[in-house]
Amino acid sequence: MTPIEPAPEQPGGPPTHPASPRPEPPAGFLPRWMPNEPYLPRWLPDQPHLPRWLPDQPYRNRPVTAAPAGRWRARLATGLVTFALMVCAGVTGGYVAHRMDLASPLSTSFGASATGVVERYSLAAVAAAVQPSVVSIDAGAAEGSGIILNTDGYVLTNNHVVSMARGRSVQLTFAGGRTATAGIVGADTAHDVAVVRASGVPGLSAAKFGDSQKVQVGDTVLAIGSPLGLQGTVTAGIVSALHRDLRAAGRDNSTTFSISDAIQTDAAINPGNSGGALVDRAGRVVGVNTAIATAGQSDGNIGVGFAIPSNAAKRIADRIMTS
Numbered sequence: 001m002t003p004i005e006p007a008p009e010q011p012g013g014p015p016t017h018p019a020s021p022r023p024e025p026p027a028g029f030l031p032r033w034m035p036n037e038p039y040l041p042r043w044l045p046d047q048p049h050l051p052r053w054l055p056d057q058p059y060r061n062r063p064v065t066a067a068p069a070g071r072w073r074a075r076l077a078t079g080l081v082t083f084a085l086m087v088c089a090g091v092t093g094g095y096v097a098h099r100m101d102l103a104s105p106l107s108t109s110f111g112a113s114a115t116g117v118v119e120r121y122s123l124a125a126v127a128a129a130v131q132p133s134v135v136s137i138d139a140g141a142a143e144g145s146g147i148i149l150n151t152d153g154y155v156l157t158n159n160h161v162v163s164m165a166r167g168r169s170v171q172l173t174f175a176g177g178r179t180a181t182a183g184i185v186g187a188d189t190a191h192d193v194a195v196v197r198a199s200g201v202p203g204l205s206a207a208k209f210g211d212s213q214k215v216q217v218g219d220t221v222l223a224i225g226s227p228l229g230l231q232g233t234v235t236a237g238i239v240s241a242l243h244r245d246l247r248a249a250g251r252d253n254s255t256t257f258s259i260s261d262a263i264q265t266d267a268a269i270n271p272g273n274s275g276g277a278l279v280d281r282a283g284r285v286v287g288v289n290t291a292i293a294t295a296g297q298s299d300g301n302i303g304v305g306f307a308i309p310s311n312a313a314k315r316i317a318d319r320i321m322t323s
Contacts, residue, residue, distance in 0.1 A: 126283045127222060127234045133207035134277050136173040136226040137182075137196070139165040145225035145276030146172065146196065147285060149317060151204045153180075156317045157275030158290055159187040159194040159257065172198050173231060175205075186320035192248075192257035192290055193308065193316040207277060210284030212309035215239055215263060223267040223289055223305070225276025237267030237303075246306055248291045262306040263287045269305035278307040288313045 135146045137157055144161030148154075155172065162170055168184045180198035187194035219239045227233050241264040249256050265278060269292050278287035287307030295302050 123220075123222065123236055123281070126279065126281055127224065129283050130207065130222070130224055130277060130279050130285075131232050131234070132175040132205040134175070134224045134232070136229075136231040137161055137275060138171040138173070140170075141165070143226065143229055143272050144274040145272065145289070147207050147275070147277050147288065148204055149195070149321075150206045153182070153198040153201050153204060154185070154317075154321055155182060155196050155198065156288065156313060157194050157196060158288065159189050159192045161275045162187070162194050162196060163189070170196055172196070174201070175232060186323060188316050188320065190257060191308070191312070191316055192259065193288070193313055193320070195317050195320045208284050209310050209314050210280055210282070210286045212263065212286045212311045215242065215280070215286050215309075217242060220281045221265055221267055221286065222279050222281075223265065223269050223273060223276065224279065225269075225273040225289060227268075227270035227272040229272055233273075235268035237265050240264040240266050240304070244306060246291060259290060259306060259308055260312070261309050262290075263309060265305050265307065266303040267305065268301045268303075270301050273305075284310075286310045 133148045135148060135155060137144045137146050137155075139162050141164040142161055144157060146155040146157035146161075149156050162184055165184065170182050170184070172180050172182050174180070178201070180201050182196040182198035185195040185197050217239050221237060221239055223235045223237070225233060242261070244259070244262040244264050246259045246262050247256055248259070263278065263286065265287075267278070269289050273289045274291075276289045277285045278289050280286050287310055289305065289307050291306045292301060293304035293306075294300075
């Protein structure tokens with residue numbers, strides 16, 4: 001059997017209808033048709049001279065059937081599952097992005113939310129966490145900075161900061177304004193490392209030391225100290241170079257010291273920063289700020305500073321404390 005072909009449209013008038021007479025519908029049946037379209041009954045009597053419509057043949061007025069029961073529920077469930085997966089992927093992607101923005105996991109003291117989850121990496125949060133571990137040192141003829149090693153009052157600094165101290169004692173000023181007198185425990189003049197101790201000072205915040213061998217050129221660092229007597233100053237920069245071997249003169253220009261594998265940084269370092277902390281973006285001490293390069297008679301920062309690697313400084317400090 002052949003499919004029913006729509007009647008061709010005639011120019012200037014409505015389409016023509018088949019010449020064959022329309023069959024009479026049964027009683028109570030109302031045929032459907034579309035305006036300006038050929039009338040095609042939805043029923044065909046069982047007569048041999050009329051074509052029969054077959055389900056696999058095109059038919060303009062083919063009745064629209066409802067979807068099988070339950071299909072809309074399945075589609076709704078599929079859509080909800082897809083939406084849930086997209087939301088989960090977005091949350092996970094955001095968490096991974098935040099985690100990748102950190103050098104290492106930070107504790108809740110580094111600007112965490114009330115739930116203990118770190119929201120974002122923040123230099124302000126790192127600085128706020130490290131500042132209580134850095135002290136200002138007044139040695140009379142010189143001023144500098146120091147890093148609290150432990151709660152027993154031991155403080156790491158540079159030898160050239162305390163070498164000219166009278167009576168082998170210096171004045172420490174802690175974050176918050178507390179002061180204490182500290183005695184010089186010992187020093188390594190060749191590597192410019194010294195340790196002082198203030199006894200009987202409660203509530204000290206010891207610094208966290210990192211592995212200076214893992215530092216890479218381009219890492220973000222903060223220099224924290226008391227440049228020009230301005231306590232608690234924070235400057236930011238990057239690690240500019242590694243493995244610098246230097247020889248530098250002390251404040252009295254009569255002594256020299258050497259730094260092996262020094263960390264070079266463009267974080268602003270000025271007189272008074274000596275002995276202070278160079279920390280990574282996880283708040284770990286990776287260096288002890290010690291020297292700066294100067295141009296001619298300039299005595300200020302020109303973006304070339306050097307720090308003793310934390311591994312070497314901590315090793316020397318431990319030896320001084322136990323000797």
